[in-house]
Each structure stands twice: as structure tokens, then as C-alpha cells.
Amino acid sequence: MVVGVLALQGSFNEHIAVLKRLGVKGVQIRKPEQLQNVSSLIIPGGESTTMAKLAEYHNLFPALREFVKMGKPVWGTCAGLIFLADKAIGQKTGGQELIGGLDCTVHRNFFGSQIQSFETELPIPGIVAKEGGPPSCRAVFIRAPAIIEVGPDVEVLADIPVSSSETANSNPAIQSEEESTKSEKKVIVAVKQGNLLATAFHPELTADTRWHSYFLKMVPEVEDGTSAIVSTSSVDLTFTDRSMIDLPIFQ
Numbered sequence: 001m002v003v004g005v006l007a008l009q010g011s012f013n014e015h016i017a018v019l020k021r022l023g024v025k026g027v028q029i030r031k032p033e034q035l036q037n038v039s040s041l042i043i044p045g046g047e048s049t050t051m052a053k054l055a056e057y058h059n060l061f062p063a064l065r066e067f068v069k070m071g072k073p074v075w076g077t078c079a080g081l082i083f084l085a086d087k088a089i090g091q092k093t094g095g096q097e098l099i100g101g102l103d104c105t106v107h108r109n110f111f112g113s114q115i116q117s118f119e120t121e122l123p124i125p126g127i128v129a130k131e132g133g134p135p136s137c138r139a140v141f142i143r144a145p146a147i148i149e150v151g152p153d154v155e156v157l158a159d160i161p162v163s164s165s166e167t168a169n170s171n172p173a174i175q176s177e178e179e180s181t182k183s184e185k186k187v188i189v190a191v192k193q194g195n196l197l198a199t200a201f202h203p204e205l206t207a208d209t210r211w212h213s214y215f216l217k218m219v220p221e222v223e224d225g226t227s228a229i230v231s232t233s234s235v236d237l238t239f240t241d242r243s244m245i246d247l248p249i250f251q
């Protein structure tokens with residue numbers, strides 16, 4: 001099995017490294033025709049406006065939309081989630097082109113600016129049911145988006161509590177008067193809809209391989225009859241390489 005990783009900008013090398021640890025080949029995708037050689041695609045985190053400009057420059061949007069429509073598995077992490085959303089708010093003036101397909105509305109910088117980036121323990125019952133391991137994963141949120149509305153076919157895989165001030169700052173539209181008196185409400189940070197998987201955080205920056213394993217199981221069995229399924233042999237939840245979150249790509 002060969003997994004494509006959109007390699008215009010952002011953390012594509014980190015995704016390819018995790019795939020390698022799972023014994024799967026990840027290849028960089030920069031041109032539309034390269035999508036013909038892969039059965040699934042990861043769209044990494046980075047800066048969605050920059051990525052969109054580069055995707056436009058390389059005329060990638062029609063091929064990416066076709067890939068999604070064909071039902072091939074696509075996983076968007078962070079900026080990749082924004083790319084997959086049918087609707088994004090909080091965009092730069094003029095907006096940006098999206099691939100779409102995921103029936104949701106995403107707030108582009110829901111949690112604030114770069115300095116509001118954070119790590120947290122995120123309960124992931126849907127992933128644990130398939131992958132086993134501890135009940136939560138270490139989740140790295142870097143100037144992260146959040147999903148504020150989902151359609152009926154979207155399965156929520158993870159959500160996190162946010163303080164009312166966070167909600168008010170980032171998205172007054174979803175805070176009613178009654179809710180403003182409560183201290184906490186939740187936003188969605190991971191979803192699945194058919195062939196599409198999306199996470200607002202960065203599993204590729206931790207040692208926990210369960211999200212990648214989960215995604216690989218969405219890839220249909222390969223032609224020679226061998227299963228595309230890989231197993232997670234070890235789950236180390238420590239996120240040690242803090243330098244990752246200082247990468248200049250996440251401006």
C-alpha cells in the first residue's frame with residue numbers, strides 16, 4: 001500500500017515518518033497526476049491559506065475534489081481539516097479555496113493565535129474501540145481550528161471542553177445568552193464521514209500511532225488480497241520533541 005501525503009507545505013515529512021514506522025510507504029504529492037498512484041491521501045497541517053495558494057498554482061483542486069468524490073480515504077489534519085470542510089469561517093479577506101466534501105463548518109483559528117497553542121489529553125473512545133490502548137491520546141493543537149457544526153452523516157470522534165471566554169473570543173455565533181453563564185461548553189475536534197477523516201490536532205507530532213493506524217484501516221484491501229490493516233505495536237504517549245511546535249511553518 002502507498003499513501004499519498006500532500007507535500008505543498010506543512011508537516012508532511014512527519015506524517016511520512018509515522019507511516020514508515022507502521023511499515024507503510026508514504027509518497028509526497030505535489031502534482032495532480034501523482035494522485036493516480038495512491039489509494040489514499042493525507043493532507044497535513046500547516047497554513048491553510050498558503051497551502052491553498054500553492055494548490056491553486058499547481059492546479060491541484062480539481063484532482064483533489066475528484067479524489068474525494070471517488071470515495072478514496074482522505075485524512076485532513078489541522079489545516080487539512082480546513083481544506084476538507086464544506087464551509088470555513090475566520091478566513092483571511094477573500095477567503096480561500098477549499099476541497100470540501102466534509103459536511104461541517106470549521107472555524108479556522110478557533111483557539112486563538114499561535115501563542116494559544118496547547119497540548120491536552122483527549123478522550124478518544126471511537127479510536128480505542130478499534131485500536132485499543134489507553135482511553136485518551138496526547139493531542140497537540142497548534143493555532144488550531146475547531147468544528148462548530150456538523151451534518152447528520154458525520155461521526156464525532158472527539159470533542160473538548162472550551163471556556164466560555166474562548167468561545168466568546170473565537171466564535172460569538174455559537175454562544176447563546178444562556179450558555180454565557182456556564183463555564184464550559186464543547187467543540188468538536190475529530191470527525192469521520194464515510195471516506196473522510198479529519199482532526200483539528202496533530203497526531204503526526206506524537207509517538208502514538210493509533211490515528212494513523214485507524215486511517216490505514218479505512219483503505220480498502222489492496223489488489224493482491226493482503227489486508228491494508230496494520231497494527232499498533234507500541235503506544236508511547238509522551239510528546240517529547242517540543243521543537244516541533246516551534247516550526248516556522250505554523251505562523
Ligand SMILES: NC(=O)CC[C@H](N)C(=O)O
Nearest residue numbers: 045046047048078079142
Ligand atoms: N496547525 C495548523 O495546521 C494550523 C492551521 C491554521 N489555523 C490555518 O488556518 O491554516
